[in-house]
Amino acid sequence: MILENLRAQPLPEVEPGYSIRTYRPGDDDGLVVLWAEIVGGDEAAIRKQWLELRREDPNVRDEDVFFVRYGDHLVGTGTAWKRASEPPDTGYVHMIGVDGAHRGKRLGFLVTVAVLNRLAERGYKRALLNTDDHRLAALKLYLQMGFAPVIENEELRVRWSKVGHELRMKIPGLEDG
Numbered sequence: 016m017i018l019e020n021l022r023a024q025p026l027p028e029v030e031p032g033y034s035i036r037t038y039r040p041g042d043d044d045g046l047v048v049l050w051a052e053i054v055g056g057d058e059a060a061i062r063k064q065w066l067e068l069r070r071e072d073p074n075v076r077d078e079d080v081f082f083v084r085y086g087d088h089l090v091g092t093g094t095a096w097k098r099a100s101e102p103p104d105t106g107y108v109h110m111i112g113v114d115g116a117h118r119g120k121r122l123g124f125l126v127t128v129a130v131l132n133r134l135a136e137r138g139y140k141r142a143l144l145n146t147d148d149h150r151l152a153a154l155k156l157y158l159q160m161g162f163a164p165v166i167e168n169e170e171l172r173v174r175w176s177k178v179g180h181e182l183r184m185k186i187p188g189l190e191d192g
């Protein structure tokens with residue numbers, strides 16, 4: 016999905032007790048546990064992937080990685096990335112997720128706005144992300160935020176039409192919504 020005309024916007028208010036900050040040394044363990052909870056994945060594989068990204072890609076610096084915290088616990092995350100595969104003016108929204116116990120409080124919105132603001136601050140004009148058809152909460156969030164699908168063929172048109180039907184939302188770029 017793509018968001019054109021990337022512009023900084025105010026961070027939304029969320030319930031008391033939640034706060035947002037960027038990465039600090041020592042956060043890796045917390046990130047791995049949190050991400051494994053969010054995606055139901057294997058911690059060792061997530062750790063390897065995460066550390067590789069941090070070590071090998073200079074386009075993810077500490078100030079590009081965001082955490083939503085509840086007290087001392089990391090309960091949400093998102094990363095402002097720049098992938099070599101995209102055009103120079105296009106930043107990438109990576110690893111947006113909120114702990115299952117803390118969903119439904121607009122924390123995903125909070126962390127996504129923080130990531131988009133960071134991408135805007137880095138000078139990107141557009142933001143791209145990849146997601147999956149079954150991630151309905153994420154798709155709804157991104158559509159609400161102005162992201163539009165990149166519909167390149169008939170198969171994608173059919174899949175997006177199904178998403179629109181399931182979410183009861185109009186999908187930008189589809190004539191029938």
Ligand SMILES: CC(C)(COP(=O)(O)OP(=O)(O)OC[C@H]1O[C@@H](n2cnc3c(N)ncnc32)[C@H](O)[C@@H]1OP(=O)(O)O)[C@@H](O)C(=O)NCCC(=O)NCCS
Binds near residue numbers: 118120121145147182
């Ligand atoms: C996507 C995610 C970050 C959103 O977290 P959140 O801020 O807690 O968002 P909410 O739970 O408030 O849900 C956002 C919207 O989706 C809706 N929603 C939640 N679950 C849904 C579902 N199963 N089907 C349809 N809509 C759903 C909510 O009602 C809300 O819409 P609303 O504002 O109109 O009420 C969170 O669901 C998550 O971490 N999912 C797993 C990881 C993931 O898919 N990440 C995205 C990778 S691209």
